[in-house]
Amino acid sequence: MPHRSDRSPSSPALPSRDAVAATLRAAGCVFAEDEADMILAAAGGDPRAVDAMVARRVAGLPLELVVGWAEFGGRRIVVEPGxxxxxxxxxxxxxxxxxxxxxxxxxxxxxxxxxxxxxxxxxxxxxxxxxxxxxxxxxxxxxxxxxxxxxxxxxxxxxxxxxxxxxxxxxxxxxxxxxxxxxxxxxxxxxxxxxxxxxxxxxxxxxxxxxxxxxxxxxxxxxxxxxxxxxxxxxxxxxxxxxxxxxxxxxxxxxxxxxxxxxxxxxxxx
The missing domain is CATH 3.40.50.150 (Vaccinia Virus protein VP39)
Structure with missing residues (x-):
């Protein structure tokens, strides 16, 4: 039986950590690698979600609002827009x-x-x-x-x-x-x-x-x-x-x- 990929040919590939970090670094993010890890984790393997998050971060939105949480006192604190x-x-x-x-x-x-x-x-x-x-x-x-x-x-x-x-x-x-x-x-x-x-x-x-x-x-x-x-x-x-x-x-x-x-x-x- 022929092997079928779970991803359709038209589906975008998940960006690599290095690619995401490079985009963030070019936008002036000092801790680009750490931010890339957080965005990739928050996106849950969805390439479109990664692209959308990276675009919001490059546009200047705080990272915590991009991923929806901030670390504080050893806890994940939900952070919402505004x-x-x-x-x-x-x-x-x-x-x-x-x-x-x-x-x-x-x-x-x-x-x-x-x-x-x-x-x-x-x-x-x-x-x-x-x-x-x-x-x-x-x-x-x-x-x-x-x-x-x-x-x-x-x-x-x-x-x-x-x-x-x-x-x-x-x-x-x-x-x-x-x-x-x-x-x-x-x-x-x-x-x-x-x-x-x-x-x-x-x-x-x-x-x-x-x-x-x-x-x-x-x-x-x-x-x-x-x-x-x-x-x-x-x-x-x-x-x-x-x-x-x-x-x-x-x-x-x-x-x-x-x-x-x-x-x-x-x-x-x-």
Missing amino acids: VFVPRRRTEFLVEQALARVPDASVVVDLCCGSGAVGAALAAALGAVELHAADIDPAAVRCARRNVGVLGGRVHQGDLFDALPARLRGRVDILAANVPYVPSDEIALLPPEARDHEPRVALDGGADGLDVLRRVAAEASAWLAPGGSLLIETSPRQASTALTTFSRAGLGPHLAVCEDRHAQVVIGTRP
Whole structure:
């Protein structure tokens, strides 16, 4: 019996890893080989899917949005179009939260975006009451896919207005990955962020600290005694952020990870 190929003569061949990497490298992708591996895996052997993904990546779409997920805290976090892509440096915030309150039972991920921070904290802590909140409907929909599988709840609204009132005075870890880019510096961001991520997740006002001030001002009312607020910021904003925390009645502390270029301001309720 004659052998028949599973692929019709008109079907395109699956591009090789080297070919995909060469196309990505020509478009300026620094880690072209790693990106090629991720695209080929996500395409599941479909040549047309590979071509479409490569075209989107070459056009400037963030890799995480091309493949539909980002690695964060050892987990695959679903990332959808129009949602802030979690940064690996923010894993430092998660590590600091776990070190500060290792026995946390109530966790809130404020300005949650995809819910990556809350998901990583819940996965590490085990049995925990997890809440996440964001003002952006697209972020809320995405976060529910990442937080819901861990038993968490996601709320839509402006900062603390989104949270159930019963959480007041009970939160052990309040992680708030607030926007902190000054408004007039948005245009200076890499195109991947500037063109493909929501401005509400990036723009922190004139000096980048507008949302941080709002969160710090209300945090004490929501934190349990000994609970901590953790916010990522930039090196030039850290001093002002520490002062803001102190004036809000929080014991301030700055944690720095030089390797990941991460700065986390921590405020603990006495």
